[in-house]
Amino acid sequence: MSFNGKVVWITGASSGIGEALALQLSELGAKIVLSARNIEALENVAQRCKNETFIVPLDLSTSASLDVKVNDVISHFGKIDILVNNGGISQRGLAAETAIEIDRKIMEVNYFGNIALTKALLPYFQKQQNGKIVVISSLSGKFGFFLRSAYAASKFALVGFYESLRLEEEKNNISVHLVFPGFIKTNISQNAVNSDGKAHEKLDENQDKGISPELCAQKLIKRNSEIIEE
């Protein structure tokens, strides 16, 4: 398996699955573009990466200036090989009690922000006639679950978008890979928004019993190695 020299852009790289992926791919020789909002946390991840990194602060709730960010990365590393659309927020609130603004906020981050970055990168991937897009959906992108109506909707929406994109972009040698993790012990439940739009701030039992983000990243790299690498 060789990720040596590959440029991998990871969103949500400041913690959890994204952080673990960044550290492990960097160990395998990849150059990592680290994106999220928390710059201090990204710097901390960058310091622990074994290979070159480039920090691109990114708020997925505002899809502005993404083409500028794509150009910044290409100017810095000369190319982009793989985009890992991982950044996202979860939800812990009953549909009946959740204001529509909260539903929109979750969709904005998990769906619109996600696909906006892909759309900004697509012309570049089309031009180089090569590129891989990895999308972290969820088991909630396969079936709905208690307290996660908007989250599940956003993860289902990603499936519809990216399955279509996969068909459209095959001719341009751009591959699309959807991932559906189960429970991973990250800060996702603490950071999840409740029906008031505030952070849930609790480690849920299911999350606590989940596999580590390091093991998740390992499995992701192993299972996707033949599709992530050429």
Ligand SMILES: NC(=O)c1ccc[n+]([C@@H]2O[C@H](COP(=O)([O-])OP(=O)(O)OC[C@H]3O[C@@H](n4cnc5c(N)ncnc54)[C@H](OP(=O)(O)O)[C@@H]3O)[C@@H](O)[C@H]2O)c1
């Ligand atoms: N943990 C699980 O059990 C599980 C299961 C299935 C799927 N997933 C998915 O895995 C992905 C990673 O989650 P995780 O479990 O690693 O949780 P996490 O530790 O909370 O990580 C979430 C990441 O997303 C970033 N993020 C959140 N809001 C953002 C925004 N508005 N703009 C840019 N970045 C934002 C966070 O960075 P900043 O706060 O610094 O912006 C953080 O790096 C998510 O898409 C999640 O839905 C997780």
